[in-house]
Amino acid sequence: MCTRRKYGVRDGLGGSTLIEIKDLHKVYAFGEKQIEALKGVNLRVEKGEIYGVVGSSGAGKSSLIRCVNLLEKPTSGQIRVGGLDITSLKGAELRDARKRIGMIFQHFNLLSNKTVFHNVVVPLYLAGVGKKEAAQRVVDLLHLVNLDAKANAYPGQLSGGQKQRVAIARALATNPEVLLCDEATSALDPQTTDSILQLLKEINRTLGITILIITHEMNVVREICDRVAVMEDGQIIEEGTVVELFTMPRTETAKAFTKAVMGDSVPDDLLNRSHAGQLVKITFLGPHASDPILSTLSKRFPVYANVLHGHIAKIKDVPFGILVVELTGEKDNILAGIEFLNQQGMKTEVLQHG
Amino acid sequence: MDNHWAELGSMLLQSLTETATMVSISIVISALVGLPLGIILVITREGHIAENKWVHRLLGALINVLRSIPFIILMVAIVPVTKAIVGTTIGTKAAIVPLVFYAGPYIGRLVESSLMEVDKGVIEAFLAMGASPLQIIWRVLLPESIPSLILGITIATVGLIGASAMAGAIGGGGLGDLAIRYGYQQFETDVMVITVAVLVVLVQGIQTLGNLLASRLRHG
Numbered sequence: 001m002c003t004r005r006k007y008g009v010r011d012g013l014g015g016s017t018l019i020e021i022k023d024l025h026k027v028y029a030f031g032e033k034q035i036e037a038l039k040g041v042n043l044r045v046e047k048g049e050i051y052g053v054v055g056s057s058g059a060g061k062s063s064l065i066r067c068v069n070l071l072e073k074p075t076s077g078q079i080r081v082g083g084l085d086i087t088s089l090k091g092a093e094l095r096d097a098r099k100r101i102g103m104i105f106q107h108f109n110l111l112s113n114k115t116v117f118h119n120v121v122v123p124l125y126l127a128g129v130g131k132k133e134a135a136q137r138v139v140d141l142l143h144l145v146n147l148d149a150k151a152n153a154y155p156g157q158l159s160g161g162q163k164q165r166v167a168i169a170r171a172l173a174t175n176p177e178v179l180l181c182d183e184a185t186s187a188l189d190p191q192t193t194d195s196i197l198q199l200l201k202e203i204n205r206t207l208g209i210t211i212l213i214i215t216h217e218m219n220v221v222r223e224i225c226d227r228v229a230v231m232e233d234g235q236i237i238e239e240g241t242v243v244e245l246f247t248m249p250r251t252e253t254a255k256a257f258t259k260a261v262m263g264d265s266v267p268d269d270l271l272n273r274s275h276a277g278q279l280v281k282i283t284f285l286g287p288h289a290s291d292p293i294l295s296t297l298s299k300r301f302p303v304y305a306n307v308l309h310g311h312i313a314k315i316k317d318v319p320f321g322i323l324v325v326e327l328t329g330e331k332d333n334i335l336a337g338i339e340f341l342n343q344q345g346m347k348t349e350v351l352q353h354g
Numbered sequence: 355m356d357n358h359w360a361e362l363g364s365m366l367l368q369s370l371t372e373t374a375t376m377v378s379i380s381i382v383i384s385a386l387v388g389l390p391l392g393i394i395l396v397i398t399r400e401g402h403i404a405e406n407k408w409v410h411r412l413l414g415a416l417i418n419v420l421r422s423i424p425f426i427i428l429m430v431a432i433v434p435v436t437k438a439i440v441g442t443t444i445g446t447k448a449a450i451v452p453l454v455f456y457a458g459p460y461i462g463r464l465v466e467s468s469l470m471e472v473d474k475g476v477i478e479a480f481l482a483m484g485a486s487p488l489q490i491i492w493r494v495l496l497p498e499s500i501p502s503l504i505l506g507i508t509i510a511t512v513g514l515i516g517a518s519a520m521a522g523a524i525g526g527g528g529l530g531d532l533a534i535r536y537g538y539q540q541f542e543t544d545v546m547v548i549t550v551a552v553l554v555v556l557v558q559g560i561q562t563l564g565n566l567l568a569s570r571l572r573h574g
């Protein structure tokens with residue numbers, strides 16, 4: 001899409017590929033029964049981006065992400081992480097590769113009988129880091145996730161959000177290139193979810209760690225992802241930048257997902273009523289969202305704009321808004337006005353001709 | 355009269371020492387046998403870190419066979435083994451062999467059920483970290499189940515006290531032997547009552563200690 005770069009959202013192109021998944025199939029077999037959870041998935045995650053995979057329950061999201069570090073063995077297909085063919089690895093080689101891939105889970109998966117400190121230090125011990133150096137690293141990690149004071153607490157004494165912070169610190173201990181997140185915020189309330197997402201964003205920015213995040217929550221994608229894939233029935237049915245997905249969803253699934261979060265649907269009664277002027281839906285993104293664009297329009301053209309419906313939200317950090325306005329005036333002037341809006345980088349759609 | 359009590363006292367003390375020796379040595383050896391048995395039973399299960407159907411089935415069957423033999427028969431049945439190991443078939447030392455055959459597989463099952471309780475998600479997190487099977491046993495399975503393992507050992511210890519009383523009957527000595535020889539066979543009711551009372555206190559004490567230790571170590 002040619003409109004991508006204008007919005008100032010990193011689109012992940014031009015970097016080097018960190019995770020490459022080719023024609024991935026996964027069949028679960030138990031007894032006579034077989035479930036084909038992945039039906040030929042192709043995916044590329046670029047270095048430094050936050051890549052989201054959304055889909056409803058049973059779409060195969062977890063199966064996909066669990067194949068990336070071989071927690072689940074693919075039935076066929078290829079997975080490369082940092083150029084290394086993961087699918088061909090076994091034993092010690094696989095364990096070494098896994099040390100470069102961090103992972104966090106929906107249910108945190110911490111050692112319940114060990115302190116926060118111990119939970120975070122373990123991967124360092126596994127990697128053969130000396131006691132003293134490891135202890136210092138844990139201090140730094142706990143600082144990063146804002147849990148300096150909790151080193152001696154046990155997981156049972158922490159809130160869900162704090163537990164996930166411990167899990168993040170643990171996952172980052174060995175300086176992985178990638179962080180895999182399987183529904184990492186699904187067990188958390190909205191506010192806590194937000195604070196964890198901010199932390200993930202910060203980690204991505206400051207440490208440059210590539211993040212692959214699996215979720216069924218569209219607001220997670222909207223908050224932090226650069227690019228996103230929509231999964232359904234074991235396949236990726238739509239893929240692109242988050243901005244594309246929200247502004248121009250192609251599949252029904254994507255439309256349903258984005259609608260819930262953006263609230264960008266135009267109320268029906270607005271369309272059913274007849275209007276004197278032209279009903280126009282204006283979608284605007286990026287810096288324009290805060291421009292006094294309608295005043296400028298009225299000043300430049302003899303056209304009046306009456307706002308009937310509006311909604312503003314953010315996609316990652318980029319403002320995104322939708323306005324339904326009624327434009328009244330001479331037909332030619334209205335057309336020129338719409339053209340002007342288009343030139344300003346807005347997307348316009350005439351809903352009803354006057 | 356005084357003489358009677360003094361004699362009874364010294365008999366009790368000696369029997370208590372014999373029981374304590376039998377039980378403590380047997381529990382240590384049984385734990386050393388049972389712990390690996392339980393670990394192997396768990397990790398060779400389907401979908402676990404060292405899945406191996408045949409090892410799992412074979413070991414499970416062996417344990418079941420040993421566990422289904424009544425202790426009193428087991429004691430007699432393994433007399434040749436006892437003789438080969440300790441050189442004699444009577445006395446406290448000889449009693450330890452059947453006790454280990456009894457408690458080892460039992461502890462194996464207890465350990466198995468404790469380790470099964472460990473959250474699969476945590477094991478998975480460690481696999482994702484690149485931990486080896488041995489590291490998972492050492493860093494996850496054992497530390498996460500320590501409280502439950504201690505309760506298991508406590509149960510096995512109490513079981514061993516009961517079994518050691520039976521072992522006493524074939525010349526192993528100990529409190530059970532005392533109760534049967536004097537109390538039951540010679541109708542000295544007071545000896546029997548006191549012996550049983552000592553056993554009750556012993557069992558209570560061990561169970562309380564085990565519970566306390568387990569709750570101290572449980573943080574989850």
Ligand SMILES: Nc1ncnc2c1ncn2[C@@H]1O[C@H](COP(=O)(O)OP(=O)(O)OP(=O)(O)O)[C@@H](O)[C@H]1O
Nearest residue numbers: 028035037055056057058059060061062063064216
């Ligand atoms: N270990 C397994 N054994 C058998 N079937 C499985 C297994 N794991 C997943 N499946 C099946 O594979 C399909 C995809 O499951 P998966 O967990 O990947 O979906 P998901 O998108 O993560 O769903 P959710 O949002 O509910 O977590 C489902 O039909 C599921 O029942």
Ligand SMILES: [Mg+2]
Nearest residue numbers: 061062063183
């Ligand atoms: Mg899932």
